[in-house]
Amino acid sequence: MRILYQLLAVLFMVLQGVAVPSVAPNQKPECHKRKGSCHFGRCPIHLVRVGSCFGFRSCCKSMFG
Incomplete structure (x- = not known):
């Protein structure tokens, strides 16, 4: 029974790394236009929100650019 929990933990870590690529194919063109x-x-701390993308995603851009 104990090994089941360990297998689930490993499976979760593997799927977490594969879940979302850094550049998702479903990004909205408006977000790309805003760079x-x-x-x-x-958005991460070093980025500001400039719009929204598909679902619960935010369109983020660098504060300095």
């Missing part, structure tokens, strides 16, 4: 990239949820 942004789509991120799940909120």
Whole structure:
């Protein structure tokens, strides 16, 4: 029974790494026009939100560019 939990943990870590590529194919063209990239949820600290992408994704862009 204990090995089942370990297998589930390993499976979760493998799937987490494969889940979302850095450049998703379903990014909206408006985000690319603004020179942004789509991120799940909120934007990372060094980026600002300039719009939205598919689902719960935010279109984020560098503060300095």
